[in-house]
Amino acid sequence: MTIERQQAPPLQWVARWLDTELDALLDSLVDGELAELPELAVARDDPRAEIRHSVRVHLIALADGLNRSPLEGELTLPAFISRHTRALARQDVPSLPALLRAFEKIHAGVWQRLTAALREGPFHVAKERRAEVLEQASAQLFAYFQLASNETASAYATERALLERRAMSQRSTVVNGLLNGSVTTTAAEQALGYDLNAVHVGYVAWVDELSDLDRLDTALATLSEHLRPRQHLSVPAGERTQFGWITCHNGSWLEILRGYRLPEGIHCAWGSPQQGADGFRASHRDALEARRVGETTGLARGNRAVLFDDVAIASLASRDLCSASAFVHRQLDKLAGTDELAGRLLETLRVYLNELASPTRAARRLHVHPNTVVKRVERIEAMLGRRVDPASLALRVAVELAPMVRLQPRSSTPLSSDPTVPVDAAPAPRASSG
Template sequence: MVAVDRAIVHAWLADFAERVRSEAETEQVLRFVDRAMLEEFPRFAADPELRGEVRTSGKAHWLGLLVGIGRPQFHIRPPIEVIDGARTVARRGYDLNVLLKTYRVGQRGLWRYITGVLDLQIRDPELRGAVLVTFWERSSQWLDGCLDAVVTAYLEEREQRSRSAEEQRAATVHALLRGDATAAELTPERLGHIVEYQQTALTLWAEHSMASPVAARVLARLAADTAAALGGPPPLTLPSGTHGLWAWVATPEPADVALIPAPPVPGTRMAVGTPWPGVHGFRRSHREALAAQRLAADGAAAGPVIAYRDVDLVCLLTGDGSVESARLLVERELGGIAGPGEPAARLRETVREFLAGGGNVTTAAEVLGVHTNTVRYRLQQAEQKLGRPIDQRRLHLELALEVLAAYGDELLPTG
């Protein structure tokens, strides 16, 4: 095979570039690329805006390639339309692999076009082969050079959109915790979380000896695994610091926090609030998780997982004893006997006197001035409404009754 002078090859390509720069010729090239794209990505046909962006980007690639393809020195400057196309793909939520695949597919369409053109326009097989090789080299160099800018633009757009979404979500969570979030902000589409469900709050933290990027990844994974253990979807999360994370798990029914496994990574811990429903539950459970975390930080609660329900009395006695906390204690511990009206009040009084008398039915009957069988009947009713024996969590039940006796009916649940 006789080597073809590269000057002749460059001259032929320069003349070719001038001839195919016209709108009609460019349209013919784009039809080849369009056909390849639609074969590989039929969904583009249903999205005229995205299809138009891809076509505009393809046209800019073609015209940009023609500018220098016949010159000895080949310079690559990615057109702005190419960068815009990458940003559009990112905004539509397509994976980076989809963007890269469009380039491979587009290159395949271009190759079909150029091989057909050269077969028709160059009769000398030596020159045709040399032009084909040079065209392939130059088009590959062009695409490689543009891809660096394209990938950078795509990643910047995704990062910017992710940061914007995260900032918006964080602002909504803080507004929710303050109690001034609007209904429009709390939709599942906006927040990515169903606030109407039962809310189980988590506070997670890692030792500062762990590098902060590692801590962020480990805690995010721990929150996701915990949500799965509770039977919930991926949790709503909010970084609370370089080594801390707040999370909420939404479940249709109250989650069983006893199912939460110990963190598998040493140096990580978790505090867990009680499941509560709705927007108020979102805040309540979070306050409980923070209270349990405070005990753990003070060294008053050991173990990798600290549930508020296990340390609530200590929290109430050591700094978290607000009226709101007392109200939550009454609501949680008295359950079905915390309702308004005389029947519920009578059951509470009977249980309170029974516990105050050391669990003696006769003593309670004497204080209340009723028959012992009446006391026994009321205690049975109370246990049915509580959903548990009176002796179970007896200290919590007795404290809830004493708190209610001190504050009065204002601590009874209103809903």
């Protein structure tokens, strides 16, 4: 007796067809998947048996949903599916895109066999009923495989994120131990997969708002594409900060950093290149100092990275901010004031000294006429009570320190900074791109 003679409801017809043709359908679907998606068979002892088992579970779940009225409740997947997906995610084999393509392949395979069964063989359906069967079967197939794809993607992503958080936490622990000397170089290299016998450049990256953390990851990934480092290691260090190190093939990284514009709300400070495990630590300390100076002077508020070598004088001379403030006020007097005019003249003097007292080059950088630079220098000399001497080391140091102290009262105390244990004080790490 055929299903057609029983006049079974459309969805029950499909369910019975699935149950009767299960083995033949499985063989066809598995053959198709292995042929078009060979990555499904990677690193498995018996790939065909495992794939057949996974497809069989889905077909049985699909048939169960077809046997139930849509009014009885929403479609659900067997708990096994989520557990199996998370196990695959832990192995990262196969990839999520491959799994999702597998669902598309199964969906298409079931549909092709179903349409053939409607036309011929013991399961054929009269022409006047085929449209009804196809309509209801199509809706149910689409709903099931959409649910299967969505839940698989969610389970896979959840497991991968959990693994990444664990890995990131472990990396942070190892990096912290390397920085404070409690982890050996050999152990760190094995745990991090990072060669310490190289020249390292450390960086500190941070955001103004927590909502910008995803943008920070994207910005660092984009910057890494420009730098093309031989190695890149990064770990989270607090809610808004990330520490990192790169090793590059040549010195082009410096020129790239000087020309790279950071997105709004994202900031970065870089240390100096240093060799070996000690250099790994030293470059990190330099990066922290570059951040301190950059934030104090306002350089970090711009869209350029702060480079330690550019602020090294200010870093070294500002360790005792009280003495530095007194020195600046002695050297610059009214130029160290807080008014807008003093700030504009101070910036002119800084550029003028950096350009070796050339009004033309200074004007080009300041985007003004050379005569404007000359007049400003004359006014600066009047305020200083002496001529500007480009060879004066004291004057140059005072100008570099001025942004750090001009807004500080003369009795200000030193800024506290402990760059030696940066990760210990940070909250629990978050997941990020390595």
